[in-house]
Amino acid sequence: MAKLISTGIEADDGSETLTHQVFAFFGHTLIAVAVWGIMMLVGYIVNPAYIPQFVISMLSFLVALLAGALIISARPSETAPHIWLAGIIWILFLSLWLLDLPTGPNACNQCAPTEKIVRSFFSYPTPSGLIDDNGPFFGTWPAIATVGYAMGAAIVQGRRKKPAK
Numbered sequence: 001m002a003k004l005i006s007t008g009i010e011a012d013d014g015s016e017t018l019t020h021q022v023f024a025f026f027g028h029t030l031i032a033v034a035v036w037g038i039m040m041l042v043g044y045i046v047n048p049a050y051i052p053q054f055v056i057s058m059l060s061f062l063v064a065l066l067a068g069a070l071i072i073s074a075r076p077s078e079t080a081p082h083i084w085l086a087g088i089i090w091i092l093f094l095s096l097w098l099l100d101l102p103t104g105p106n107a108c109n110q111c112a113p114t115e116k117i118v119r120s121f122f123s124y125p126t127p128s129g130l131i132d133d134n135g136p137f138f139g140t141w142p143a144i145a146t147v148g149y150a151m152g153a154a155i156v157q158g159r160r161k162k163p164a165k
Contacts, residue, residue, distance in 0.1 A: 032149035068152030087146030
């Protein structure tokens with residue numbers, strides 16, 4: 001523990017706790033994205049003929065939710081339910097980058113900013129043509145995985161905190 005002894009009074013500055021929380025946050029975020037990546041790799045190996053993007057979105061959420069619940073039931077962590085913030089920050093970061101991309105023929109020509117984001121990340125009503133129509137892969141699905149992981153962790157932690165009757 002870090003102690004402040006300059007005045008003769010020992011005080012904990014909390015640096016070890018903060019460091020642990022930072023590493024736990026990024027560690028759980030990495031686990032959530034890795035679980036999603038493994039799910040995508042399995043899908044690539046199986047190579048089904050056609051799966052709608054909505055199904056992939058739901059699988060990204062549910063597989064990460066299950067992984068978060070299993071991991072937190074084995075090793076509890078107060079930080080894991082908060083990693084949804086990393087997913088939101090990631091999609092906001094990509095949204096800003098996406099808004100700066102130039103448009104043109106076959107690349108969301110004359111799209112409004114909202115339409116540019118919706119068509120890029122959700123391919124609704126049609127893909128935007130920006131970032132080679134990989135917006136869901138780079139933005140939406142990893143962000144959904146972090147939200148699912150955080151919810152799975154929160155569900156398990158919520159059950160543990162309830163008092164026994």
